[in-house]
Amino acid sequence: MIPVNEPLLNGNEKNYLLECIETGWISSEGPFIKRFETEFAQRFGRKHAVAVANGTAALDIAIEALDIGPGDEVIVPAFTIISCLHQIVRAGATPVLVDSCPLTWNMDVNQIESKITPKTKAIMAVHIYGLPVDMQPLLELAQKHGLKVIEDAAEAHGQTYNGKPCGSFGDISTFSFYPNKHITTGEGGMVVTDDDELAEQARGLRNLCFQPAKRFVHERLGWNYRMTNMQAALGVAQLERLDEFIQRKREIGGLYSELLNNLPGVQLPLMQTEYAQNIFWVFGLVLDESLGLTAEQAMQRLAGQGIGTRPFFCPMHLQPILRNMGFFNNETYPVAENLYRFGFYIPSGLALTNAQIEEVAHVCREILQ
Structure with a gap:
């Protein structure tokens, strides 16, 4: 794993x-x-x-x-x-x-x-x-x-x-x-x-x-x-090592972006905006509904191939505890809902090797293509 x-x-x-x-x-x-x-x-x-x-x-x-x-x-x-x-x-x-903004999340x-x-x-x-x-x-x-x-x-x-x-x-x-x-x-x-x-x-x-x-x-x-x-x-x-860690995270994000580029129906994180370059705390994927695959289904398939994943946040207006307390009745936030249903992130920890990144990307392509 x-x-x-x-x-x-x-x-x-x-x-x-x-x-x-x-x-x-x-x-x-x-x-x-x-x-x-x-x-x-x-x-x-x-x-x-x-x-x-x-x-x-x-x-x-x-x-x-x-x-x-x-x-x-x-x-x-x-x-x-x-x-x-x-x-x-x-x-x-x-x-x-x-x-949420659909591009930056x-x-x-x-x-x-x-x-x-x-x-x-x-x-x-x-x-x-x-x-x-x-x-x-x-x-x-x-x-x-x-x-x-x-x-x-x-x-x-x-x-x-x-x-x-x-x-x-x-x-x-x-x-x-x-x-x-x-x-x-x-x-x-x-x-x-x-x-x-x-x-x-x-x-x-x-x-x-x-x-x-x-x-x-x-x-x-x-x-x-x-x-x-x-x-x-x-x-x-x-x-003491924060600058080194940021550099490595950007290397991880850059390599994933290269390996997963042009994967149909999959939104990758933005590399940068006009005000910031991504530091890739995690490397998230958002699936297009046309793939016929939810984040949960994709994560199950990746787990079967030994790839750890984690789901995106469940939006606050969908949290049972908050709804039971009377918050957010009849409210809808479509971008947040879409991120939750179709978003997840793949291995991106600092100890990850390039060989592991290549393996994860390969399995993602097999499962999501």
């Missing part, structure tokens, strides 16, 4: 982890935490970086720090992972959906303004699968209407928009370090911002809102969303 993702951990990861063990700094206290935060903030052009337990934790903290709650609306893409909506819903706010920024109401408090931009959201018109809308911007850069480590790092655009931005990300700490995440107050809130919210003077007296509810020193050690080692 060729796995859909396998991380690359052959740099300083082992040395830094041994340092944690030998010094006894294995919990959320330890020097690698501060080092990772400092170096990450510098790399992504932010004043503050706050390391947390995972990418979902980062989103939870971002929404709570912006005081989003009952009566508020947050505009989000219909095509994303459900963790983007968790804290919005739990806080009593209302997610408002925007459909990101939220269609041309649809945002029609969704803005007096209740709108924020827009959440989620960079999807390797290309960034078209941020300039989104930022202009946010400024025009006095809205906050939450930027989810979980899938965009090292990506840029018009030369500026993704993760540097939001009032508050978030990252994930799950094993399939360009930087992994196993589990882990980061909240970044230039706002001193938001950063201070994030630090408190990740740590149960302990108070410096009266540690066990709480005036606010937070979470235990701390990152461990061992996770941060992995993050430092991975961050």
Whole structure:
């Protein structure tokens, strides 16, 4: 089986982890935490970086720090992972959906303004699968209407928009370090911002809102969303190699694009847009309905040939839990629905070899042609 993702951990990861063990700094206290935060903030052009337990934790903290709650609306893409909506819903706010651009698979920024109401408090931009959201018109809308911007850069480590790092655009931005990300700490995440107050809130919210003077007296509810020193050690080692990882991801994407070029009825990822070159966090395929094959059927056939795959996101308006809660009744988002029904991605992890890429492409051609 060729796995859909396998991380690359052959740099300083082992040395830094041994340092944690030998010094006894294995919990959320330890020097690698501060080092990772400092170096990450510098790399992504932010004043503050706050390391947390995972990418979902980062989103939870971002929404709570912006005081989003009952009566508020947050505009989000219909095509994303459900963790983007968790804290919005739990806080009593209302997610408002925007459909996708069929070429980039990101939220269609041309649809945002029609969704803005007096209740709108924020827009959440989620960079999807390797290309960034078209941020300039989104930022202009946010400024025009006095809205906050939450930027989810979980899938965009090292990506840029018009030369500026993704993760540097939001009032508050978030990252994930799950094993399939360009930087992994196993589990882990980061909240970044230039706002001193938001950063201070994030630090408190990740740590149960302990108070410096009266540690066990709480005036606010937070979470235990701390990152461990061992996770941060992995993050430092991975961050050292981010440019190398981006180059390799683009090589993988370029080779797949060459090998799968002109495959009838199959949409490949865009190599670039006017504002960004794809970093191919994953290499997705979207089948044309004329093939008579859904993504699920194609994935089953590929699995039979030893090729790992993963489906595209199920759109938010089709999520049973959200529909049962009364959200998105009678709403339809055709591009997101099409991506879900006919989209999936093939192996593209950093440990993938060129020989494996060629094998995957060969099997894809046999099955999809």
